[in-house]
Each structure stands twice: as C-alpha cells, then as structure tokens.
Amino acid sequence: MLILTRKVGQSILIGNEIEVIITAVEGEQIKVGIRAPQDMAIFRKEVLEAIRESNKEAAVKPDLETLKRMTRSPS
Amino acid sequence: MLNSLNGKVIHFRGSVLGFEQLDRFEATLLEEDGPYVHLQSKDDAQIGFLTANPFYFFSDYSFELSEPDKKELQVQSHEEVLVLGILTLKEPFSRSTMNLLAPLVINLTTLRGKQIVLPPGTPYDTRTAIFAKTGVESGGGSSC
Numbered sequence: 122m123l124i125l126t127r128k129v130g131q132s133i134l135i136g137n138e139i140e141v142i143i144t145a146v147e148g149e150q151i152k153v154g155i156r157a158p159q160d161m162a163i164f165r166k167e168v169l170e171a172i173r174e175s176n177k178e179a180a181v182k183p184d185l186e187t188l189k190r191m192t193r194s195p196s
Numbered sequence: 197m198l199n200s201l202n203g204k205v206i207h208f209r210g211s212v213l214g215f216e217q218l219d220r221f222e223a224t225l226l227e228e229d230g231p232y233v234h235l236q237s238k239d240d241a242q243i244g245f246l247t248a249n250p251f252y253f254f255s256d257y258s259f260e261l262s263e264p265d266k267k268e269l270q271v272q273s274h275e276e277v278l279v280l281g282i283l284t285l286k287e288p289f290s291r292s293t294m295n296l297l298a299p300l301v302i303n304l305t306t307l308r309g310k311q312i313v314l315p316p317g318t319p320y321d322t323r324t325a326i327f328a329k330t331g332v333e334s335g336g337g338s339s340c
Contacts, residue, residue, distance in 0.1 A: 160264040164313055172298040172313060173214035175322040179284040179295070180215070180243050185234060188246055189226050191289040 197278060197304075198249055199228060205238060206302055206309040213298065213311060215243060221309070233280055235300075247280035250294060253326045257296060259314050269303045269310055276305045283326070290327045296320035 125133060132142040132154075139161070142154040155163055181188075202225040210216040220238035231252035237243040250257045261269075261277065271277055279301055281294040297320045302309040314320060 160267075162264075162313070165316065168297070168316075169213060169313065171322050172295065172311075175284060175295050175298075176212060176214045176245075176282060176311075179245055179282045181246060181285060185224065185226070188232070188234060191285070192226055192230075192232050192246075194289075 198225060198231070198233060200304060201225065201233060201278065201302070202228075204307055206235070206307050208300075208309045208311065211310040211312075212300075213313075218243065221245075235280075246283045246285060247300060248283055248294065248326070250279055250281040250296060250299060253281075253294065254296065254324070257320075259299070259318065259320075261301060261312070262315075265301065265310060265312050269301060269308050270306050271303055272305070276303055278302045278304055282311075284323060292326055293323040294326050295322045296324050297322050 127133065127143045129143050129146055132140050134140055138158050140156040142156070143151065144154045145152040157163060201223045203223070205220050205222050207219055208221060209219050212218060215237075218237050218239045221235040222238055224234045224236065226232040226234060231249040233247050233249075235245045235247055261271065269277075279299050281296060281299050284293045284295070286292045297318065298311050298313050300309055300311050
C-alpha cells in the first residue's frame with residue numbers, strides 16, 4: 122500500500138481522472154473531497170460491507186412451499 | 197407488473213454484493229398479484245433470495261436511478277424498470293426485514309438486473325422491518 126503525507130488543501134491524483142483532496146482535519150476526522158468521472162462508483166467501504174453481510178444473511182436455501190406458507194400467514 | 201417477471205431469468209452479472217460469482221436468477225412469483233418474488237440462482241442451487249416489491253410495504257419509498265446505472269441497465273423508459281427489495285427472513289416471518297439501501301433494479305425488456313447502492317445521505321438502511329412493530333398489520337403476531 123502506498124502511503125503519502127498530505128496537508129489540508131493538498132491533493133493526490135490517481136490516473137488522469139481521479140483527484141482526492143484533503144479538505145479539513147478535525148481531531149480524528151478527516152474530510153476528503155473526491156473528483157472522479159460520473160460513472161465511477163464511490164462508497165464508504167463499511168456501507169458495502171454491511172450490504173454484503175445483509176445479502177449473505179438473506180440468502181436462503183430455496184423451498185418455495187415453505188416460503189409460500191410463511192408469507193401467507195406472516196404471524 | 198410483477199406478474200410479467202414470473203418464470204423469467206434475470207442477469208445480475210455479479211452485481212449482488214457478496215455473490216459476485218453469480219449471474220442468472222430465475223424469478224418465481226409466490227402468488228399471482230402478490231408482492232413476493234423468489235429469486236433462485238441458476239448458477240448455484242444453494243442460493244436463493246426472497247424479495248418483494250418495496251412499494252407494497254413502504255408507499256413513500258423512492259430513489260433516483262443514476263445515469264450510469266440507467267446506462268448499464270440499458271433503460272429507455274421508466275415503464276420497463278422494476279424494483280425489488282431483498283428480504284432477510286426472521287422467525288416469526290412478521291419480524292422479517294427488507295434491504296432498502298441496496299435495492300435490486302431490473303429492466304423488464306432486457307432482463308438485466310443490478311443491485312444498486314443508494315448514494316451517501318439516503319435515509320434507508322439494510323434491515324427495515326416490513327411489518328409495523330405493533331404486529332397489528334401482520335395479523336396480531338405480537339407473541340414472542
């Protein structure tokens with residue numbers, strides 16, 4: 122992993138199209154600005170991990186009859 | 197509109213997070229005109245999801261489909277777009293939750309699907325109870 126030291130207002134260029142700017146540092150929190158092409162997906166990593174986990178929990182071994190019965194009488 | 201999905205095989209092309217190796221899912225409506233759709237992976241017999249029409253449970257649910265997602269799903273008009281929410285089943289079923297943060301968006305014309313992640317700042321999460329907590333709507337399932 123490449124590690125760089127930056128000051129507020131300085132930025133990092135990744136390839137030709139992505140710029141990461143350090144906009145503010147407040148204690149343990151760092152505000153980062155990102156300039157990237159519109160079709161580039163940018164997410165907080167923990168959000169994607171939460172979704173991945175939720176999907177794994179939701180994946181069920183198929184048994185249509187059980188599912189039908191469950192959904193018919195939700196209590 | 198959900199009815200037209202019945203029996204169709206949708207290509208998610210690895211967009212279901214945590215199941216990047218899976219592409220084709222066959223949709224089965226649990227009941228005609230009902231809100232529930234079962235998605236069975238055609239690539240892995242062990243993997244299936246129970247999903248449902250999110251607007252049936254959350255009438256004010258809304259989000260904007262981004263231009264890149266529209267392009268990826270080859271969406272020409274909003275009429276060909278269908279949305280499903282993945283359910284996490286609980287015991288009893290009345291405690292089950294829906295993932296509103298990462299809905300499945302399906303193009304009915306091309307049968308392409310994608311699990312999209314709503315942008316930062318959206319008020320939805322991955323585990324929203326589908327029935328009111330009081331249990332009134334779920335047929336009095338308050339015993340636990």
